[in-house]
Structures are given as C-alpha cells and as structure tokens.
Amino acid sequence: MTDFIDSFEDEDPFDSAGLRLTVDLTALTENWKDMARRSAKARAAAVVKADAYGTGIEDSGEALYMAGARDFFVATVDEGVTLRPYAPDARIFVLSGIWPGTERRLFENDLVPVISSEEQLAFWMAVLAEYGDYPCALNVDTGFNRLGLSMDEAIALADDVSRPASFAPVLVMSHLACSDDHSSEMNRQQLESFRQVSAAYEGIDSSLAASAGIFLGSDYHFDLTRPGIALYGGESVNDMVNPMRPVVSAEARIIQVRTVKEGESVGYGRATRLTRDSRLAIVSAGYADGYLRSQSSAGVPLRQTVPRGGQGFVAGRKVPVAGRISMDLTIFDVTDLPENAVRAGDYVELFGKNVLVDDVARSAGTIGYEILTSIGLRHERRYLHEED
Structure with a gap:
C-alpha cells in the first residue's frame, strides 16, 4: 500500500485540478514597464x-x-x-x-x-x-x-x-x-x-x-x-484598443460530455430549449468560482439587453454557454466542434488569451475588474516566468 501511495508523490496538482489559473508574471511585469514608460x-x-x-x-x-x-x-x-x-x-x-x-x-x-x-x-x-x-x-x-x-x-x-x-x-x-x-x-x-x-x-x-x-x-x-x-491586462479606457498583454488565464475541466436531443431543455429553470441534437460539455466552474451567473445564455435578466451570454474556448474554437450557470458547474454547447474534438478531462478556457477577460465581463454586464477580483479559492495556480 505504501509503494502505491508513494508512486503519486511527484504528480503536479495543476495537471489534475478541476480549476486552473495561470498567471503570466512576465506579461505582468512587461505591462508595468509599459505603464512606467507612459x-x-x-x-x-x-x-x-x-x-x-x-x-x-x-x-x-x-x-x-x-x-x-x-x-x-x-x-x-x-x-x-x-x-x-x-x-x-x-x-x-x-x-x-x-x-x-x-x-x-x-x-x-x-x-x-x-x-x-x-x-x-x-x-x-x-x-x-x-x-x-x-x-x-x-x-x-x-x-x-x-x-x-x-x-x-x-x-x-x-x-x-x-x-x-x-x-x-x-x-x-x-x-x-x-x-x-x-x-x-x-x-x-x-x-x-x-x-x-x-x-x-x-x-x-x-x-x-x-x-x-x-x-x-x-x-x-x-x-x-x-x-x-x-x-x-484589463481595459482601462473606453473605445480604445487595449495595448496591454493578457496576464491571467482561467480554465475548467470538462467533467462530462453528453448528447441531448432536439427539444430537450438544459439546466435550471429549463431556461434553454435545444433546437437541434446537441453535444454539451459540463465543466467544473460556476459562480462560486467567479464565473458569474449573469453570463448564462438564458434565464437571467441581462439577456434581455445583452443578447449573447458567455463563451469558452476549447479545441481551437469558441463555444457558447448553454443554459444557466450554477454554483459549481457550467454547460458549454460543443455541437459545432468535430465529434471527437473534446472529451471528459479536457479543459475549457474561461478567459485568457483566446477569450479576453473584458469580453467575458461584457457578456456578464460588468467590467474586467470584477471578473478578476471575483476569482474563487478553488483554482490551482501556476505562475509563469520568462525562463519557463
């Protein structure tokens, strides 16, 4: 039994974490140097x-x-x-x-x-x-x-x-x-x-x-x-292209990929009804992790004024949130990806280089400041340095 347990000692917890946060310290310091120059x-x-x-x-x-x-x-x-x-x-x-x-x-x-x-x-x-x-x-x-x-x-x-x-x-x-x-x-x-x-x-x-x-x-x-x-890496000026380098990337593990028939509903309140046979990826992140409920694709007041909900990024494509975001789980519609492109254990980028934090904020009706400062305690963190 001891040998079996010892065999796991060298595993990096980041590689198996349900939620991962990567902070690029090189980008952070380059952004500070940029602001110092300005x-x-x-x-x-x-x-x-x-x-x-x-x-x-x-x-x-x-x-x-x-x-x-x-x-x-x-x-x-x-x-x-x-x-x-x-x-x-x-x-x-x-x-x-x-x-x-x-x-x-x-x-x-x-x-x-x-x-x-x-x-x-x-x-x-x-x-x-x-x-x-x-x-x-x-x-x-x-x-x-x-x-x-x-x-x-x-x-x-x-x-x-x-x-x-x-x-x-x-x-x-x-x-x-x-x-x-x-x-x-x-x-x-x-x-x-x-x-x-x-x-x-x-x-x-x-x-x-x-x-x-x-x-x-x-x-x-x-x-x-x-x-x-x-x-x-966040935007600070309205209507200006953001010159800062992205610093933070948040990812959530796919727990399950399931096939759902046309006409069925998704998530709490049956907020989303599917108009086609669909494949859904359920990931281990929700509003307890700072992935705000207001990004839900339906069933929240914000969708009356901002039509599109949140998006993730997986297998080289952006994918939309499906239904309401719950406390620990979010559902993404991966129907438009090739059938074998995603599977349980893969990670969806919630925000980072492919889904900018301020775009996530806009879908939630807020600002990048709130998304970053709402990051929960369950993320396993990795800090990148230039030598990495």
Missing part, C-alpha cells in the same frame, strides 16, 4: 489591492518589485502586512488609512496610511502625539465624492501654522471619476482642482492618475502614477 517623468507605482486583482499578492507583488516598482498601493493593513516580505524596502500605501487597533501592525510593517477624512486626521494626530514622527499620505476629493478631505479642508491644513511638526505627509493624492472617458469635462475640472492642492503642498509628491488617467497624458501624471487594472 508615465514619462513620473514614477509608476503598482496597485496590488484585492490580492493583486485576483492574481496573488505574494507572487505578483514580488515580481513587480523585482521589475523595479518601489511604490505600492493596497486597500487594507492586512494586505500591506502580506506584501511587506515581498517588497522589503518599498513604500506601501494603505488606501483605507488607519483606524484604532491597526497602529501596531501598520508601524511594525512600515506601512503608510492614506488619510481621507477629518476623523482619520484627528486620530492620526493623536497617534503622532504618542508615537512620534511617521509618514502619511493625504487623499483629497476633487469631485469624485467618494473618499477624501474636501478641497477647503486640505488647503486649510496646508496653511495651518499650528499643525504639529511631526505631521509630515509624503504624498498628496486624488482620484479621477471619469478617466475611462477621455471626452469627459470632469477630467479637466478635477485636474484644475488638483493643481491647486498640489501647489498648496509644494515639495511633496503628488499623484492623480491611475491606469486610465495615465493615458490622458502628461498633464495628469504629476510625480507618481498608480496603474492597477492595466498591469493585469
């Missing part, structure tokens, strides 16, 4: 929040650090703590800022809080009074109406001669609301507002542009840009 005189940071957009903050963060990134943005202190060993001397900015109870982990891991409200600012001042000098960043709302000190609050703070000397922000930043639409007047309005803020904090780094803002041009770059979705 940022021109500004430095390019790397946004790695939400587990590096679903790609894995440890591996992706380390790859970006090795490529030259020295400024990172995360959403939470926990994310910053996870990233720190992989970006040892980088500046790591925590976008959610600081809250009571997070001080120790923030300081021990040399994380920089982004202060976004008067309440956070008051607490930060109290922390400085107890712990002494420590860097922070200031987030200023220039029209987004999401997070940030108001313009008046930020400029008054810059001019406040009574503020303690230990209060020493190293970055002032804001966020564009409409940078994915280059024709929007909002971009120019926010730029002019941010210029006022930047001038009030002369000598301190300024940052306005995330991925889409970088494509708006040098006026928006200031000292530091913050590329996020573009690093992971």
